[in-house]
Amino acid sequence: MNLRGCSAQILGHVLNDGQSLTAALEHGLAKLKDSKDRAFVQALCFGVIRHFYALDFMLSRLLSKPLKQKDGDIKALLLIGLYQLQHMRVKSHAAVSETVAATSHKPWAKSLVNAILRQYLRDAETLQQACTGDSQARHNHPDWIVDLLKHDWPEHYEKILHANDQAPPMALRVNLQQGSRAAYLDELTAQGIAALPVDCCETAIRLDQALAVEQLPAFTQGRVSVQDTAAQLAAELLDAQPGQQVLDLCAAPGGKTAAILERQPALAGLLAVDVDQQRLQRVTDNLQRLNLHAETLAADACQPASWANNRQFDRILLDAPCSGFGVIRRHPDIKLLRRADDIVVLQALQAKILAKAWQLLKPGGILLYATCSVLKQENEAQIAAFLAEHADASEIRIDAHWGTARPHGRQIITGDRQMDGFYYAKLHKAA
Incomplete structure (x- = not known):
């Protein structure tokens, strides 16, 4: 299965059908058995949605005319391609070729996707600079949300906007009925999982890197839960x-x-x-x-x-x-x-x-x-x-x-x- 194509289907449910990303991912990821494939698709979908306003602005500059509504899947693939080239460590030739390959169901789109992504590689700096001149692309939020945050938090709104575009840390809640936080931190250390206690909450631990809950010691036994x-x-x-x-x-x-x-x-x-x-x-x-x-x-x-x-x-x-x-x-x-x-x-x-x-x-x-x-x-x-x-x-x-x-x-x-x-x-x- 082409993972970019799978990601485009999931994104289509969000961008075209108004479905939540959580629901779309739950359905789409069920088709994938390999954990690395699931993680890659999830990273693509979160990344495109997280950076949608900047990516969409650049895409509008690259297209000579907007795509038809029925070709929302091709638009999703183009956004996926742009996200890979700008934000992921995927090699550019692989990002382009794999994204182009995902157009096999619409052969006419192959040359378009290839041309757009290669043009981005040539003009990336100019396109990214152009984003600074567009409010929604610069803030990566719709203007109405920016206006609300700016009104309520004039000194903090830019910090909030920036934080919104970052992947959140993974925090754990230790069940103190089953043992102390210090003891659980020792268990994590023993398994090579880097983590720190959070000083403002006696049950909280923050991991250095997110991981699957199956890797957490005694998760199934209720020793710990995931909670911000x-x-x-x-x-x-x-x-x-x-x-x-x-x-x-x-x-x-x-x-x-x-x-x-x-x-x-x-x-x-x-x-x-x-x-x-x-x-x-x-x-x-x-x-x-x-x-x-x-x-x-x-x-x-x-x-x-x-x-x-x-x-x-x-x-x-x-x-x-x-x-x-x-x-x-x-x-x-x-x-x-x-x-x-x-x-x-x-x-x-x-x-x-x-x-x-x-x-x-x-x-x-x-x-x-x-x-x-x-x-x-x-x-x-x-x-x-x-x-x-x-x-x-x-x-x-x-x-x-x-x-x-x-x-x-x-x-x-x-x-x-x-x-x-x-x-x-x-x-x-x-x-």
Whole structure:
């Protein structure tokens, strides 16, 4: 199988059909058995999506006229070719010849792809320089996202944009119920896996290089999980105590659910709720691997009357649906698939879920609001509006050595301490 052709099919589902890169890869990689082939295809797809705006700008300069919509597969191959030549260590003659070979299903495109890629090799410096004169190509983000980030973070937006285009580090969460972080670091060292502890989170380890989970010591036994450090902070902030009832809203894929249970095994119960039954299955799968137990429920967080049965909880984690602007480096297709008017819709949804969740919190209880966003309107502005409308709510200040204190809550900017962009606010309900 031609790996460039396979990559083009996957990219076509994202660029032409609006499918998420995660879903497209899951389907496309299933056809490949060799782990090196899978890794190469994944690197191509992530790379093209991550650098799409610059690559697309250069391609538009190289083509004498735009390709027809029905030839989106050829456009994907051209982007793949350009990405290899600019960003990968593939030898240029191999990158050109293998990409050309992937056009066998459309013989007319062979000469076009060959000519475009060879022209790029001749004019690479000029084309790359031209990118600096185009806003979207220079920032490698759509202008509307740049404008939002620049408005919220005028001193940091360029850092955020740069971090979004980098491959994220691989972070691990050590299950302290099965042994110490120091002991697990020793196990990694014994296997020649370079890693360091993360000082702002007692469970976090950051690997020097990403690897397959099958290579991690005792992964299948639940000794460790893959989770970004920023997301690991949720369990510590929630601070669930023995005998308490905990609700995890919008819980899938379950990393925070598991972290809460690992940190506090003596809970009276934990209910993990998510609206998506398929994604909820991932919560169940994660808990099974870790030998942890929670009640899971596919239900709409906006309609607790239909499922809560008058239950109330001592602790609630609301990992609110959001733009995902703090995890673009992990999900670069957000730059292509998200739309400006989505943000207003998400804001309204966040406010609704937060108000409904508050009704489920016991007096004296704590609700932790979290997003993987860096947009103020989804974060500190959302909390300010909630506090203004709920006299029984007060904010618990988060004092920490990570992130930045905001008028409400605490914000992690993408790339700070190599973490994802994340926001937390801790709310107390009057007794």
